[in-house]
Amino acid sequence: xxxxxxxxxxxxxxxxxxxxxxxxxxxxxxxxxxxxxxxxxxxxxxxxxxxxxxxxxxxxxxxxxxxxxxxxxxxxxxxxxxxxxxxxxxxxxxxxxxxxxxxxxxxxxxxxxxxxxxxxxxxxxxxxxxxxxxxxxxxxxxxxxxxxxxxxxxxxxxxxxxxxxxxxxxxxxxxxxxxxxxxxxxxxxxxxxxxxxxxxxxxxxxxxxxxxxxxxxxxxxxxxxxxxxxxxxxxxxxxxxxxxxxxxxxxxxxxxxxxxxxxxxxxxxxxxxxxxxxxxxxxxxxxxxxxxxxxxxxxxxxxxxxxxxxxxxxxxxxxxxxxxx
Amino acid sequence: xxxxxxxxxxxxxxxxxxxxxxxxxxxxxxxxxxxxxxxxxxxxxxxxxxxxxxxxxxxxxxxxxxxxxxxxxxxxxxxxxxxxxxxxxxxxxxxxxxxxxxxxxxxxxxxxxxxxxxxxxxxxxxxxxxxxxxxxxxxxxxxxxxxxxxxxxxxxxxxxxxxxxxxxxxxxxxxxxxxxxxxxxxxxxxxxxxxxxxxxxxxxxxxxxxxxxxxxxxxxxxxxxxxxxxxxxxxxxxxxxxxxxxxxxxxxxxxxxxxxxxxxxxxxxxxxxxxxxxxxxxxxxxxxxxxxxxxxxxxxxxxxxxxxxxxxxxxxxxxxxxxxxxxxxxxxxxxxxxxxxxxxxxxxxxxxxxxxxx
Numbered sequence: 110x111x112x113x114x115x116x117x118x119x120x121x122x123x124x125x126x127x128x129x130x131x132x133x134x135x136x137x138x139x140x141x142x143x144x145x146x147x148x149x150x151x152x153x154x155x156x157x158x159x160x161x162x163x164x165x166x167x168x169x170x171x172x173x174x175x176x177x178x179x180x181x182x183x184x185x186x187x188x189x190x191x192x193x194x195x196x197x198x199x200x201x202x203x204x205x206x207x208x209x210x211x212x213x214x215x216x217x218x219x220x221x222x223x224x225x226x227x228x229x230x231x232x233x234x235x236x237x238x239x240x241x242x243x244x245x246x247x248x249x250x251x252x253x254x255x256x257x258x259x260x261x262x263x264x265x266x267x268x269x270x271x272x273x274x275x276x277x278x279x280x281x282x283x284x285x286x287x288x289x290x291x292x293x294x295x296x297x298x299x300x301x302x303x304x305x306x307x308x309x310x311x312x313x314x315x316x317x318x319x320x321x322x323x324x325x326x327x328x329x330x331x332x333x334x335x336x337x338x339x340x341x342x343x344x345x346x347x348x349x350x351x352x353x354x355x356x357x358x359x360x361x362x363x364x365x366x367x368x369x370x371x372x373x374x375x376x377x378x379x380x381x382x383x384x385x386x387x388x389x390x391x392x393x394x395x396x397x398x399x400x401x402x403x404x405x406x407x408x409x410x411x412x413x414x415x416x417x418x419x420x421x422x423x424x425x426x427x428x429x430x431x432x433x434x
Numbered sequence: 435x436x437x438x439x440x441x442x443x444x445x446x447x448x449x450x451x452x453x454x455x456x457x458x459x460x461x462x463x464x465x466x467x468x469x470x471x472x473x474x475x476x477x478x479x480x481x482x483x484x485x486x487x488x489x490x491x492x493x494x495x496x497x498x499x500x501x502x503x504x505x506x507x508x509x510x511x512x513x514x515x516x517x518x519x520x521x522x523x524x525x526x527x528x529x530x531x532x533x534x535x536x537x538x539x540x541x542x543x544x545x546x547x548x549x550x551x552x553x554x555x556x557x558x559x560x561x562x563x564x565x566x567x568x569x570x571x572x573x574x575x576x577x578x579x580x581x582x583x584x585x586x587x588x589x590x591x592x593x594x595x596x597x598x599x600x601x602x603x604x605x606x607x608x609x610x611x612x613x614x615x616x617x618x619x620x621x622x623x624x625x626x627x628x629x630x631x632x633x634x635x636x637x638x639x640x641x642x643x644x645x646x647x648x649x650x651x652x653x654x655x656x657x658x659x660x661x662x663x664x665x666x667x668x669x670x671x672x673x674x675x676x677x678x679x680x681x682x683x684x685x686x687x688x689x690x691x692x693x694x695x696x697x698x699x700x701x702x703x704x705x706x707x708x709x710x711x712x713x714x715x716x717x718x719x720x721x722x723x724x725x726x727x728x729x730x731x732x733x734x735x736x737x738x739x740x741x742x743x744x745x746x747x748x749x750x751x752x753x754x755x756x757x758x759x760x761x762x763x764x765x766x767x768x769x770x771x772x773x774x775x776x777x778x779x780x781x782x783x784x785x786x787x788x789x790x791x792x
Contacts, residue, residue, distance in 0.1 A: 134580065160580055166610055171569050171603035178573020178587070181558060182508065184580065186573075198599065206566050214551035214559035215542035216765040250766050274768035303771070350771040 113293045116286040118260035119149050119225070122267035123187065125297060127157050133271060134179060136163035137172055137189030137225075146191055147227055147286055169199035176222045177207050185271060186222050193228035193280065194237040200245075207276045208251035223270045227283035229321050229371055230403075230417055235410035241320075241372035241403070246278045247349045247381070253277045253302060254348040258323035260291040262346060265300030273302070282320035289324065305352035307359075311341035314365040314427045317356065317382055319345040322369045322418060329423035338431050348378055356382060357390045364395035365430040369418050374402040396433035399426040450666040452501065452659050454727050460501060460658055461718045461728075462736055464493035466526065467517040468715050469740040471689070473748065474533060474547070478693040482752065483533050487548045489514035491656075491688035494714030495620050497521055498661030499588065499683070502669055506585035508556040508578075510571035513548040514620070515560070515590050522555040530747040536754040542765070543757040565591060565598030568617065572604045575613035575678075586672040588616040588665075594625025596639050605680065609646035614672035616665060617643075617680040620655060622687035627700040643680035655683030656714040686712065759783040 113121065126133045135150055135157075141164035144151030154162040165172050169190055176186040190196045196203070203224065210220035230239035246254045253275055257263035263281070270277040308323065309330055318326040323344045330340040341359050345351065360366050366386055368379035379400040386398055401418045409416050452460070467489065474486040489496060492514060500521035503509070509518055516529050528540060532550050535543030541551050541559070551559035558567065558574075571589035578585050595601050596619060608615045619639050623630045636642055640650030653664040661683055668679035686709035690697045697706075722728040728736075760783040763774045770778070778784040 163576075163611075166603075166606055168603040168606065170599050171572075171607045174566065174569020174600055174603065175573030175576055175607055178510075178570035178575070179577045180573075181570065182574040182577030184577045201563055202566060202569070202600075205561060205563055206570070209561070210559055211768070212765045213541065213544045213549070213561070214553070214765075215540055215544055217540060217551050217553035218559050219768065253767070350773065353772065 110292045110294060112290055113260045114287045115260045115263045115289050116147055116149055118264040118293045119267055119281060120151055121293065122264035123150060123153060126268055126271045127153065127161060129297060130185060132185045133187060134161050134163065134184050135187050136165050136176060138165060138167055138191050140164060140189050145189060147283060169195055170202055173199035173202040173207065173224065177202060177220055180220050180222045181218055187271060188222060188224050190224060190226040192238050193226045193242060194240050196226060204249045208249050212251055219274055220276050221274055223277045223279055225279045225281060228280045229282045229284050230408060230413055231284035231321060233413060236408045239408045241370065243280055243348055244372060244376060244378050247378055252349065256280045256320040256348060257346065258282060258320055258344050260289065260293045262300050264293050265298045266346065268297060269299045269302060280320065284321040285324060302347045303350040303352055305355040306344040306346055308342040308344050311339040311363065313339045313363055314367060314430050315359040315363045316340050316342045316367050316369060316423065317345060318369040319348065322371060325418065325420050326369050326423055328420040329427065332420065332424050333427055338427060340427055353385060356385060360386055360390045361393045364393055367399045367401060367423060367426045367430060369401045369423055371403050371417060373405045374400055375405045377402055396430040399430050401426045450663045452662045454725065457658065457718060458722060458727055460497045461722060463497050463517060463520050464715050464718060465736050466740040466743065467493050467520065469744050473744050475693060483547055485547050485693055487513050487692040488689035489517065492620050492622060492685045493517055494658040495655035495661050495683040495685050498658040499618050499665045502662050502665035503588060506583060508558065508574050508587045510558050510567035510587060510589045511560045512567065512590050512592060513560050516550060519550055519552055519557050522557060524552045524555055526743055527747045527750060530751040534751045536751055537757050538754050542761050565595040565600035568600045568604035569607065572608045572613050572615055575615040576611055578614055584673050586614040586616055586669050588618055590618050592625060593619065593621040593630050593633055593639060596642060597633055605643065605646040608678040609648050612677035615678040616668045616672060617678060619680065619682045620685050621682050622685045624687050626691040626695060638682055640680055640682035648678050650680040650682065652682045652684065655685035656712045656717055658718055
């Protein structure tokens with residue numbers, strides 16, 4: 110065990126994968142000698158050299174397109190896109206190529222690329238360093254979408270992603286890259302996909318969150334506890350595949366659901382969760398499903414704190430759900 | 435359209451000659467492809483297949499380039515490259531099965547006609563968006579560098595693709611990393627309705643390579659030997675560590691862009707008739723006739739044999755059934771996710787999993 114920040118845990122995960130599997134190659138902008146703008150790849154260039162830690166020209170479609178080629182050929186590329194906000198030049202490669210390659214070839218060409226990218230707000234980054242657009246990727250057949258919220262999960266999910274047979278979009282909540290520290294198992298620690306983490310158990314209301322919203326929801330649960338409201342908190346960890354049975358089981362127990370994400374509300378991931386509950390847990394619900402999300406505006410700069418969900422907003426939504434019935 | 439090096443960065447290599455028996459084999463493949471092309475258009479018109487994108491006029495470029503490749507090489511095709519698959523040993527039946535998307539289609543009927551994938555011969559799955567295979571070919575070549583494999587990747591694309599994001603990103607990456615990649619541009623003069631002159635103001639497409647730091651070569655794409663030689667040279671340079679080459683094979687798309695296209699809206703019959711005089715298939719026939727390797731009867735037999743093979747393959751493909759319904763849900767991921775299993779059960783394509791209440 111080591112006590113690490115989330116970004117350190119990602120760094121350890123990458124190093125672990127590269128040490129144990131010579132096919133793992135890291136590529137992206139400034140990932141080599143600079144160690145990545147967030148230092149996620151720090152030290153890798155020194156240890157593994159330019160052949161395996163590749164500083165690429167500035168082109169997202171070039172990064173993902175060549176990562177796909179590396180994967181088709183048989184290597185295990187881990188591509189870094191500097192910010193999720195910059196990923197769109199590669200959107201075609203991700204949703205039409207990487208995600209569809211196995212399917213469209215009838216299983217002849219698996220395409221196990223991992224795309225790591227920092228995402229989310231709260232760092233005074235304005236529109237283009239803050240967005241949470243996970244729903245685009247969750248909506249795409251063939252992609253796995255993963256969001257860790259603890260250092261141990263960051264390493265464990267990343268190692269699972271690198272050794273998975275399918276393409277993975279690995280979203281890193283950069284706001285908590287360094288603010289969260291935790292014990293991380295050494296070695297080849299893996300956390301399975303499709304299994305939510307129960308952060309705390311409760312009986313009155315279920316909070317569903319992921320990424321940087323998990324610590325905020327955790328705080329909210331602590332506030333609620335003082336008010337006599339017992340909140341259960343699930344960290345979804347993998348948005349696709351989603352641990353549907355954990356979501357349903359929790360609501361069957363509590364009868365109330367508060368969904369939290371930074372992304373805009375309309376057609377956000379919360380809409381899928383709400384639909385899931387309507388389809389499969391409607392008769393367990395005692396109150397309307399509540400969503401605490403970003404607004405349907407572009408991500409703001411000056412008014413970032415107004416835009417983002419926070420502890421108070423989550424507490425208020427949970428209180429309202431409990432009062433409803 | 436004589437072969438000319440746009441950036442004569444090095445002495446011309448000793449010429450790579452295609453021996454006559456290989457030219458004769460090439461003709462068989464070219465004729466087979468031409469016959470299939472014509473038959474496939476008719477089949478689409480009859481409503482028997484859904485779509486077709488012809489390659490008539492590009493046979494010498496396709497077959498000549500493919501002959502210069504070796505088994506470990508990887509092909510990143512667009513959607514007019516079935517002749518390349520034939521040269522690499524893919525059976526005609528496998529190609530025709532894909533046109534139907536039938537139960538025998540190696541891609542399980544997942545894509546519309548012409549979007550082939552043949553893993554066995556390193557023929558990567560084709561997609562419709564233009565140019566995407568170019569960066570992928572560079573990535574696979576980066577893989578070859580890392581595994582120190584003596585092989586190349588070849589990316590096939592058209593004149594229209596030279597305007598795409600991935601063309602520029604791909605060539606730039608290839609230049610920076612000196613990847614063993616052959617960029618094989620078939621300039622067939624038309625990107626659906628847009629003529630070559632409206633695609634770019636460059637004098638040639640090949641010269642675009644210069645900006646990325648490597649050589650571009652223009653070759654007469656109707657000349658089988660010239661294409662073979664240009665690709666052989668580029669391949670040899672690549673495996674020797676000399677980096678990528680962009681080859682512009684100048685051809686003419688004799689047919690429509692696809693069966694959904696009416697070229698009368700944007701080009702004249704006269705232009706097409708003019709281009710037919712350079713028909714690459716007839717050119718090879720002429721060569722073999724004039725060197726005495728084949729007489730007209732021999733050539734007729736090649737066409738006859740091709741027609742009969744295509745007819746047979748069509749009959750077999752048409753009588754094969756559709757892929758099984760449950761296959762709809764396969765290969766989205768390596769294994770069926772719980773959600774996909776549930777959808778498959780709901781669609782009636784899988785029996786409900788035991789022990790699960792519904």
